[in-house]
Amino acid sequence: MLTTILIVLPLAAALVVWVVPMPREWAGGLAFVTAFAEVGLWVGGAARFDYGGGLQFEARRAWFSDLGVSYHVGFFGFSLWLAGLTVVVCALAIAYGVWAERERSRAYFGLMLFLTGSIVGVFAAQDLLLFSAFFEGMLIPLYVLVGVWGGPRRATATLLFVIYTVAGSMLMLASIVAFGISQGTFSLVDSGTSSNDWIFLGFAVAFAVKSPLVPFHGWLRTAYTEASPEVSAILSGVVSKAAVYGFVRICLPKFPEPVDDFRTTILVLAAAGLAYGSLLAFRQPDLRGVVAYSSLGQMSLIVLGIFASSQTGLDGAVLHSVNHGLVSAAMFLFAGFVERSYGSGEFARLGGAAKGRPLLATILMTAGMFTLAVPGSSNFAGEFLILAGVFRQGWGYSVVGAVAIVLAAMYTLRLISAVLHERRGAAVPAADEAPDLQGDQLFIVVPLLACLLALSVWPNAVSGHAFPRPFASGAWSAYPQPAEPAP
Amino acid sequence: MIAAIPTPHVDWLALSPALALLGASGAALLGAVLVPSWLRRPFAAASAGAGFVLAGVLAGVVFARSAEATTLIADSMTRDRWAALAQVVVAGAGAVAVLVAWGDGRREHIGEYHALLAAAGGGMVFFVQAGNLMTLFLGLEWFSIALYVLCALDTERERSLEAGLKYLVIGSFGSAILLFGAALVYGGTGELGFREIAATGKTHDPLLVVGLALILTGMAFKASVAPFHMWTPDVYEGAPTAVTAFMSAATKVAALAVLYRLLATAFPANRELWTIAVAVLACASLAIGNLAALVQRDVKRMLAYSSISHAGFMLLALAGDSALGGKALLYYLIPYAATSIGAFGVVAARERELGAPVTVDALAGMGWERPFYGVAMWTFMLGAAGFPLTGGMLGKLYVFSAAYDRGWWWLVVVGVLATVVSLYYYLGVVRAMYMRAGELRVAPAGGSPPRDAALALAVAASLAVTVGSFFFISPLVRLAGYAARTLFA
Numbered sequence: 001m002l003t004t005i006l007i008v009l010p011l012a013a014a015l016v017v018w019v020v021p022m023p024r025e026w027a028g029g030l031a032f033v034t035a036f037a038e039v040g041l042w043v044g045g046a047a048r049f050d051y052g053g054g055l056q057f058e059a060r061r062a063w064f065s066d067l068g069v070s071y072h073v074g075f076f077g078f079s080l081w082l083a084g085l086t087v088v089v090c091a092l093a094i095a096y097g098v099w100a101e102r103e104r105s106r107a108y109f110g111l112m113l114f115l116t117g118s119i120v121g122v123f124a125a126q127d128l129l130l131f132s133a134f135f136e137g138m139l140i141p142l143y144v145l146v147g148v149w150g151g152p153r154r155a156t157a158t159l160l161f162v163i164y165t166v167a168g169s170m171l172m173l174a175s176i177v178a179f180g181i182s183q184g185t186f187s188l189v190d191s192g193t194s195s196n197d198w199i200f201l202g203f204a205v206a207f208a209v210k211s212p213l214v215p216f217h218g219w220l221r222t223a224y225t226e227a228s229p230e231v232s233a234i235l236s237g238v239v240s241k242a243a244v245y246g247f248v249r250i251c252l253p254k255f256p257e258p259v260d261d262f263r264t265t266i267l268v269l270a271a272a273g274l275a276y277g278s279l280l281a282f283r284q285p286d287l288r289g290v291v292a293y294s295s296l297g298q299m300s301l302i303v304l305g306i307f308a309s310s311q312t313g314l315d316g317a318v319l320h321s322v323n324h325g326l327v328s329a330a331m332f333l334f335a336g337f338v339e340r341s342y343g344s345g346e347f348a349r350l351g352g353a354a355k356g357r358p359l360l361a362t363i364l365m366t367a368g369m370f371t372l373a374v375p376g377s378s379n380f381a382g383e384f385l386i387l388a389g390v391f392r393q394g395w396g397y398s399v400v401g402a403v404a405i406v407l408a409a410m411y412t413l414r415l416i417s418a419v420l421h422e423r424r425g426a427a428v429p430a431a432d433e434a435p436d437l438q439g440d441q442l443f444i445v446v447p448l449l450a451c452l453l454a455l456s457v458w459p460n461a462v463s464g465h466a467f468p469r470p471f472a473s474g475a476w477s478a479y480p481q482p483a484e485p486a487p
Numbered sequence: 488m489i490a491a492i493p494t495p496h497v498d499w500l501a502l503s504p505a506l507a508l509l510g511a512s513g514a515a516l517l518g519a520v521l522v523p524s525w526l527r528r529p530f531a532a533a534s535a536g537a538g539f540v541l542a543g544v545l546a547g548v549v550f551a552r553s554a555e556a557t558t559l560i561a562d563s564m565t566r567d568r569w570a571a572l573a574q575v576v577v578a579g580a581g582a583v584a585v586l587v588a589w590g591d592g593r594r595e596h597i598g599e600y601h602a603l604l605a606a607a608g609g610g611m612v613f614f615v616q617a618g619n620l621m622t623l624f625l626g627l628e629w630f631s632i633a634l635y636v637l638c639a640l641d642t643e644r645e646r647s648l649e650a651g652l653k654y655l656v657i658g659s660f661g662s663a664i665l666l667f668g669a670a671l672v673y674g675g676t677g678e679l680g681f682r683e684i685a686a687t688g689k690t691h692d693p694l695l696v697v698g699l700a701l702i703l704t705g706m707a708f709k710a711s712v713a714p715f716h717m718w719t720p721d722v723y724e725g726a727p728t729a730v731t732a733f734m735s736a737a738t739k740v741a742a743l744a745v746l747y748r749l750l751a752t753a754f755p756a757n758r759e760l761w762t763i764a765v766a767v768l769a770c771a772s773l774a775i776g777n778l779a780a781l782v783q784r785d786v787k788r789m790l791a792y793s794s795i796s797h798a799g800f801m802l803l804a805l806a807g808d809s810a811l812g813g814k815a816l817l818y819y820l821i822p823y824a825a826t827s828i829g830a831f832g833v834v835a836a837r838e839r840e841l842g843a844p845v846t847v848d849a850l851a852g853m854g855w856e857r858p859f860y861g862v863a864m865w866t867f868m869l870g871a872a873g874f875p876l877t878g879g880m881l882g883k884l885y886v887f888s889a890a891y892d893r894g895w896w897w898l899v900v901v902g903v904l905a906t907v908v909s910l911y912y913y914l915g916v917v918r919a920m921y922m923r924a925g926e927l928r929v930a931p932a933g934g935s936p937p938r939d940a941a942l943a944l945a946v947a948a949s950l951a952v953t954v955g956s957f958f959f960i961s962p963l964v965r966l967a968g969y970a971a972r973t974l975f976a
Contacts, residue, residue, distance in 0.1 A: 064960045
């Protein structure tokens with residue numbers, strides 16, 4: 001029941017915002033209240049969740065039974081965390097939208113709520129067709145949000161984004177048809193496993209586009225740069241995690257043999273993406289470019305963890321998904337503040353912003369420390385688990401990962417110094433003309449950093465509570481069971 | 488003493504949908520002469536609308552009371568759920584088309600217009616009941632002739648005349664091919680009835696095979712299946728928009744429902760042959776329809792090519808040749824008819840506002856100016872592309888399932904690729920409406936548009952069906968399943 005409420009509440013609120021005539025402030029207010037109600041609901045659910053158990057908060061109703069399709073939602077430990085990430089990031093993104101006073105507010109806030117509901121739906125879906133409906137459903141609001149409220153090159157951005165994503169999700173639809181018809185059911189719980197490589201590839205490509213993995217990342221740069229900052233935050237922080245859910249919930253348990261066949265390919269692509277993204281991030285001329293390519297690298301790292309085929313790697317992948325979602329959302333929202341205050345996110349025109357702005361400097365330093373995964377941070381814990389997990393597949397992957405962590409330090413420090421230190425940039429006015437971050441801005445980013453700090457204190461909250469342990473067969477038939485290779 | 492002439496038993500209920508529409512047509516025609524001029528428009532529209540509604544209700548009754556398929560009038564017609572369900576969809580499309588037509592500012596020929604609309608609908612509901620090649624041809628000509636005239640009805644517009652003439656010439660050509668094919672089949676088997684043709688057991692008779700090919704070609708003309716689609720864009724563009732809306736939805740429903748019945752009941756022994764042919768036609772329609780739609784500037788032409796590509800998707804269900812395929816086709820037709828008619832309804836709204844043909848550029852900013860039509864058009868485009876929250880997505884799922892179930896995974900791949908391509912032009916409409924505000928190059932003709940409650944109602948009804956068929960697919964599929972069972976016992 002809780003799951004259905006988490007999905008339907010924002011969708012219903014979106015409908016209210018669109019249909020009921022109301023002043024623009026009300027639309028923002030309603031969206032804000034709904035989004036934080038979601039957070040409250042999720043916290044209540046997380047407190048009651050049994051992390052040692054299987055699918056919980058289930059709801060199931062037949063949708064059309066002749067093909068074996070049902071509305072079936074529920075959470076596993078790891079998907080509960082991803083849903084939590086969603087509600088937190090979306091709530092703060094909506095708060096950013098309220099702060100930025102977006103035009104056409106009824107349409108805008110309706111779309112943001114619709115997006116929230118469909119992302120939660122993706123993480124809760126236990127039926128392939130329902131999953132596909134939510135997966136494509138996310139695309140509809142994103143398309144409009146980027147295309148209407150985006151930057152000057154939004155037309156290109158939406159086009160690339162749509163072509164890549166739809167090509168992926170249509171291949172997935174073909175795979176879903178093939179899988180569902182051959183299994184006789186579209187349910188993820190009832191269906192068995194398949195050894196068909198082509199069906200697996202349809203899913204894998206869709207998720208590889210979504211995450212993105214090299215070479216399916218062509219849409220990433222323009223989309224993350226041209227979308228408005230809060231939409232970029234959701235795109236990189238949350239939407240990319242739909243791929244994580246897909247890999248973990250569909251690819252691993254349903255296609256054990258194809259996963260074995262393609263493991264090396266995927267791991268190599270992920271390692272390449274990690275190195276490539278980190279290198280590109282180091283060369284980007286603007287704030288959002290760095291964060292965008294850093295996301296490419298971090299998502300590749302997460303995929304490394306997923307396909308490490310060890311418990312450690314999976315735990316690390318889930319922990320790092322939450323970390324990356326929080327920190328990249330924080331970075332994009334911060335980039336939004338900078339671009340709004342100084343009119344530019346280009347490093348050539350920034351610099352010296354720390355002088356007289358202690359809050360701004362502290363926020364960026366903190367977020368930067370998480371980005372570069374300083375030891376002691378939850379990001380470090382996540383990366384460490386992933387690298388330890390993937391080590392068994394080959395030490396080379398861990399070497400690439402370790403080098404990428406060094407690269408992450410380099411691009412993050414370059415970003416920090418280009419914004420905060422060095423000589424005062426052309427776009428940055430003196431401290432008395434353009435003041436420090438205000439209370440409402442702090443309200444938007446500090447919760448994200450607070451979550452990260454809390455996770456740094458207790459990373460095991462996620463990594464130890466994502467999957468039940470030890471994996472018992474039988475009750476977990478529908479659940480990913482990575483085979484621990486014999487030592 | 489007069490000996491009673493034995494009259495054959497006539498199943499009036501089974502014929503009632505066609506009779507209701509014929510009656511409505513006659514009433515509208517008489518009204519054009521007998522009713523005072525100020526009352527003509529409401530009278531004609533009301534009689535046509537009432538005819539469609541009545542036909543739909545009667546077809547529903549027939550559906551409920553026809554658990555077993557029977558034949559009537561010397562086995563020339565059938566009474567079964569397959570036909571009845573198709574009739575309900577045709578009648579629904581007709582009723583909505585009457586609403587779309589209400590506000591189109593026509594001053595002359597109002598009675599004839601509605602009479603022809605009802606007559607075309609009557610022809611279609613007759614056509615889908617056809618049980619032998621004779622009634623098949625009769626029904627086809629009946630609704631085609633009505634549509635030829637409807638297309639050319641705006642005599643002051645050159646485009647409309649051109650559309651009518653093109654449709655007449657090419658349509659007659661298609662009919663002639665169909666008739667020739669029917670003659671060859673009769674020559675080969677000595678039978679006209681669908682079931683009787685199958686019962687002769689001939690499969691490799693050359694006359695029969697050539698006849699089958701020609702019949703398939705003739706039907707492909709009517710269903711605007713590539714490569715027999717050449718008339719479609721010109722006719723859809725030139726015909727009055729309400730007529731286009733009706734044609735795109737109802738003609739396709741009728742032609743494909745009948746085609747499936749014909750192939751499945753008359754030529755089951757040749758299934759290896761015609762499923763291949765249908766699959767090839769499907770691929771051609773998907774390729775040509777989608778690629779040509781990419782470059783269209785006129786929205787009606789674009790929607791015409793989109794309808795060609797949808798014919799391709801429906802043929803995927805035919806190629807499945809199974810109860811699942813039949814179910815897939817009948818389900819697919821419901822959201823398809825709604826999105827198609829709704830999209831043309833929105834085009835009609837813009838057309839009346841601007842007083843000019845609607846190009847993609849002329850839609851600029853419409854989403855923000857007319858929120859209801861904007862959201863509706865958005866939904867229709869997503870529905871046509873097969874996105875969630877519309878029945879279009881599930882329709883695609885069903886036709887893909889039918890093709891895959893037959894073992895033809897490559898058809899699914901073609902369908903998927905076509906969907907990816909189609910998204911470009913469907914989203915092009917959304918992009919024009921929402922993302923190019925302030926670029927309006929065509930000035931609205933004469934201030935704000937007249938309030939057109941009938942058109943808004945038509946669009947709202949289409950919207951409700953498009954979205955409703957997503958959430959309430961289960962009952963619809965159950966009905967389609969009952970209907971499909973009559974063909975695939």
